[in-house]
Amino acid sequence: MAPLILNSLEKRFGSGAPAVRDLSLTVQEGRFLALLGPSGCGKTTVLRMIAGFEQPSDGSILLGERLLADAATMLPPERRNMAMVFQSYALWPHMTVAENVGYPLKVRKVAKEKARQKVREALSAVRLDAYADRRPAALSGGQRQRVALARCLVTEPDVVLLDEPLANLDRHLRQEMEETFREFHARSGATMIYVTHDQSEAMALATDVAVMSEGRLLQMAPPEEIYARPEGLVIGGLVGQGSILSLALPRTSSRSLDWPSLRVALDGSVAEGTEPAHVLVRPQDVLLDDAGLTGRVTSSFFEGERYALRIQLADGQSLRAFSRQPVRQGDAVGVVLQAGWRL
Template identity: 45%
Template sequence: MTMRLSSVRKTFGSHAALDDVSLEIDTGDFFVVLGPSGCGKSTLLRAIAGLEPIDSGDIHLAGTQVAGKGLHQPPEARNVGVVFQSYALWPHMSVRQNVAFPLETAKRAGTYVTARTNNCLETVELTPFADRKPADLSGGQRQRVALARCLAQGAKTVLMDEPLANLDPHLRSAMEAELAEFHKKSGSTTLFITHDQREAMALADKVALMWDGKVLQADTPEGLYDRPVNERVAGFIGRSTILSGEILAVRGERALVSLAGHAVEIPCPQDTEIGMARIIVRPEHVRTTGEDRDLETVVDRVTYRGGFWEANVRLDGQEQAVLVNIPHKAAAGDSLAISIDGGWVLPA
């Protein structure tokens, strides 16, 4: 286990930025902490890096306790590399000098510094730009300088605080691929902070969703999307509809649910009980063709999504409109017959 946090708490006045946070991150994982602004993501990263002392709980890195009751190891003793949103590059230094700086500060031999710097620049494909200043680079290239600097100092744990937030949308996708390649080449354990769920799903081995200082769920991207633990997680991840239904029977990990008077079989947790429940349904779980089209709905609104239309349709007895992808344009007020062949019964 590279990183373990147990019941970590950090307050600012009466506000709990971290409220009993516990996480375990395996060696070599690309672990993403996802959540809205102000949920505690950056405070969590700063606490792990040693930039912010914690009030209670403990933090272990590579099997060594670095924070806890009466203990606060400084950042330089934790062997972690941090990539900030602003990149934090020295503007008067060249790319090569920026990458070499942590090695020179550690008073490593000159030949080692040169060889290590060249190797790191090659890893992030910046060798042709080694003598340029940060002001002469694009945003993506500056990001790679910051990554190379982390790699140069030999940190096996890399912390990234929304590193793509300042990039143009078209550059973000390219940088996602570069970050994944950097992670693969470096073999580092990476903790990545973001508010962008698309980034989280694209990059992560595991994702922790934070809200109001708490970790609501930590799981694989697929687990977070397919099996959310509550309505807040279900509503934040992806596009979804939360429906009310009555569970008529449970067979293993599937439940027979009554929706608008029709029985639908939907995956469920093992401890699901008969009775009223909340059901998450995503657009891919809803079809408009097939012999079992048995739920009559009325179209509320249609939005073009590029190659298909997304319809919001009203189902009897439900507060939320159901999202369904349709291959043709429809108009508000149209009738639309749908069937639901998937989803998830939210835990009680």
């Protein structure tokens, strides 16, 4: 196995703006990359180019030193040693679970006994040993998804591509399947690329997150890094439910901001040498404290273990906050912003 390299990748459909532009990234062997971004940003197009269903208009795709595709070259999907798991599972309804899982081996004319053993191993990896003789119609959504995963395991792919595989499942099942994916990744050792528009899913599963917007790659980093140090407004707005404030900050201020510097900026008392900036403030960093700035609660919802609040500051800007104590809409509160991140 080898790293998967996307090199200044571009895809144009017709005459409009390119669906993917100048996208470069490297996925090291065995990593789990989540491609995250809003609907229409080009995630699926990137995945389809990697799989071999679309040809790049420009740039190239390599697995190690092997060129898979560029504007002039196009290795067919079956010669890339990749497997793709679709949202719809794409199982054959007339075949049993074992037959579905063994199908890629039959196509490759693998000897029967060997194929049987591989199917057994793959079904055990997704905990479906007991379901080998069932048909897909007699399985739950999560079980069907596991059959689709087992089917991709049997071919021992270098790269597994997943296109929003959990989108059709309910919340409870999604959590269970996230576990299955993590386990599947650990056991198979395959490089995985996972398309999603759900930031919490991307964070929970992946070893690296690549955020896309309008066909471009904005930032690629491990989940903790994207969460703690998002680059720019789009990513700041996408990850971790924060509020974004517009403030005038000293040109020399650091990106990580504490309460004294935030307080001065919110007071509007720095005038000289400032520039407009966007500052991300996470709800857990907003403390209710009478020593802070005054604000008014514009909404309050009980979420189970806490209240989720929206608080409007004197300058009209709004913050999200949490409170363990009951707080009502219309209440006046003091707020201290423990930390902020300049986007």
